[in-house]
Amino acid sequence: MLSELFIERFGLTKEGSDNLIKGIIYTALQNISFMFPVGLYAALLYIWINPLMGGEIISPDLGIFILGILIILGIIFAFSWKQYHFVYNTTYVESTNRRINLGENLRKLPLSFFERRDLADLTATIMNDCTDLEHVFSHAIPQLLGSILSLILVSIGLLIFDWRLAVALLWVVPVSFIILYISKRMIYRGSKIVTNDLLECGDSMQECIDSIRDLKSYNYENEYLSKLNDITSKIEKSRIKSELMLSSGVITGKVILNLGIVSVILLGSNLIMNGQVTIYTFLIFLIASATIYAPVENGLMFLSEILMMDIKIERAKEIEMLVTEEGLKDYSLDGYDLEFRNVKFNYDNLKDVLSDIDFIAKQGEVTALVGPSGGGKSTVSKLAARFWDPVSGEVSIGGQNLAELDSEKLLENFSIVFQDVILFNNTIMENIRVGKKDASDDEVINAAKLAECEEFVQKLPNGYNTIIGENGELLSGGQRQRISIARALLKNANIVLLDEATSFLDVENESKIQKAISTLIKNKTVIIIAHRMRTIANADKIVVLDDGRIVEQGSPDELLAQNGLFKHMVELQKLSGKWEI
Numbered sequence: 001m002l003s004e005l006f007i008e009r010f011g012l013t014k015e016g017s018d019n020l021i022k023g024i025i026y027t028a029l030q031n032i033s034f035m036f037p038v039g040l041y042a043a044l045l046y047i048w049i050n051p052l053m054g055g056e057i058i059s060p061d062l063g064i065f066i067l068g069i070l071i072i073l074g075i076i077f078a079f080s081w082k083q084y085h086f087v088y089n090t091t092y093v094e095s096t097n098r099r100i101n102l103g104e105n106l107r108k109l110p111l112s113f114f115e116r117r118d119l120a121d122l123t124a125t126i127m128n129d130c131t132d133l134e135h136v137f138s139h140a141i142p143q144l145l146g147s148i149l150s151l152i153l154v155s156i157g158l159l160i161f162d163w164r165l166a167v168a169l170l171w172v173v174p175v176s177f178i179i180l181y182i183s184k185r186m187i188y189r190g191s192k193i194v195t196n197d198l199l200e201c202g203d204s205m206q207e208c209i210d211s212i213r214d215l216k217s218y219n220y221e222n223e224y225l226s227k228l229n230d231i232t233s234k235i236e237k238s239r240i241k242s243e244l245m246l247s248s249g250v251i252t253g254k255v256i257l258n259l260g261i262v263s264v265i266l267l268g269s270n271l272i273m274n275g276q277v278t279i280y281t282f283l284i285f286l287i288a289s290a291t292i293y294a295p296v297e298n299g300l301m302f303l304s305e306i307l308m309m310d311i312k313i314e315r316a317k318e319i320e321m322l323v324t325e326e327g328l329k330d331y332s333l334d335g336y337d338l339e340f341r342n343v344k345f346n347y348d349n350l351k352d353v354l355s356d357i358d359f360i361a362k363q364g365e366v367t368a369l370v371g372p373s374g375g376g377k378s379t380v381s382k383l384a385a386r387f388w389d390p391v392s393g394e395v396s397i398g399g400q401n402l403a404e405l406d407s408e409k410l411l412e413n414f415s416i417v418f419q420d421v422i423l424f425n426n427t428i429m430e431n432i433r434v435g436k437k438d439a440s441d442d443e444v445i446n447a448a449k450l451a452e453c454e455e456f457v458q459k460l461p462n463g464y465n466t467i468i469g470e471n472g473e474l475l476s477g478g479q480r481q482r483i484s485i486a487r488a489l490l491k492n493a494n495i496v497l498l499d500e501a502t503s504f505l506d507v508e509n510e511s512k513i514q515k516a517i518s519t520l521i522k523n524k525t526v527i528i529i530a531h532r533m534r535t536i537a538n539a540d541k542i543v544v545l546d547d548g549r550i551v552e553q554g555s556p557d558e559l560l561a562q563n564g565l566f567k568h569m570v571e572l573q574k575l576s577g578k579w580e581i
Ligand SMILES: Nc1ncnc2c1ncn2[C@@H]1O[C@H](COP(=O)(O)OP(=O)(O)OP(=O)(O)O)[C@@H](O)[C@H]1O
Pocket: 115, 347, 353, 371, 372, 373, 374, 375, 376, 377, 378, 379, 380
């Protein structure tokens, strides 16, 4: 039962929960073993006090005492070793499992999730929250529950010894815990505010670093830094407030604990005067009060830590409970025609971004999406690769509804070149090999040559083995785009999505790459988004999107003849070609 409770409350695995219970039992045994020396003190005290109370003089046997000390040390060592083994093994294995589970869950989430959820927040949950939980599992939970368990056992012994003094000694323990527990809501609220403020600060720091170029070029650093200062001062205030809420509960609990010694002295002296207890019994309770409250005081601290952890456990559970995208892994496609049927879509239930989208991008043809900025072109391409699912209607390839397919398996059919290329801090060779994990070096170099990478790669110090820095910082926009095109060439999938794939290239390189792209798209289903009309001049079909609706579709010649938005856009670009600055 306790095992199920830990699984449910702290999100542990069955094995972790069982080991934690063993850890708690050994913590209790360890705490009890720490009290064994009290037995030795009691025996010594008895030897010393017995003649004072009219008893006979006892001469202590030193050998037995030394043996007793050695046995006690051995027992303490054995229990501590077991406690250490179960508690720390559980903690770090569970922490690793939790991180792996979170990572696995994130991997299975739809890509749309990552557009909605703040990345600093996710990193904080996986790294910082898990580290904080490690501390709670390795220290707070076993120590708190172990202390309670050992306290119950010792209390039984004390109650048998003298129930009146035992009650005077122990009444303060439940009262102090109850007082701390009552402040639970306050502690939770405080730690939630601190967590949110820390996240806000992390976000702003990241934004500041990401946008340092723009901040400098617009002389906006001072304004931004003053915003950061405000956020850090807010953290300072919320931390102080949260610590105050926490310590007020803990300190009140500790003060109440001290009342226990007072009540033992008051009651004990009264009982001695009435001849109801011996001085020896009274002194034993005074010694016990010195040892018994130390783990309880620690327990109060640990309980407060556990109460503060609630928010972190909630955040980790929230990710673990997120609905992951499941779908068919084994499916067969009847060709690679990509069809949008009566598709409606919006982001987060806000205003509809796409309505009544109906078109087919046929295999072996190039379908170009054009239209004014914000018209919905990129959104259509995201739906085509199932980054998002439509609100209503259906997107299908080869007759299969994409919403029923497993995203990872589905994306094996896609080569995508995004406008904002993401590169890894690795060599050019490995960055291109992302397109096909098992590609040989020759295959990679061949794809790179087709994408016109050869010329700039040869100028780099280590050629294809040059490390290109975080997100390819050593490369220009056009070079990054060429690497991304080389990846797509290497992957050679049946459906190709090109979102402004050549926007950063100059005219000479663009026309060279167009040749490579022509090889890439042969016999494939191609959707291309481009603002430059010459890029799509040879498309088989043009779909014109304006304000989330298809306003025209057909071949370039048909659309030019219609005298509509497409023709207007072509004419505007011809005019802009003649601009002079
Ligand atoms: N992640 C998002 N969350 C909320 N709204 C979004 C998101 N991405 C895009 N939008 C909105 O959806 C609409 C269509 O955007 P989309 O990027 O598809 O247009 P586009 O035609 O590709 O524009 P552009 O040519 O400027 O790239 C816009 O109004 C945009 O503000």
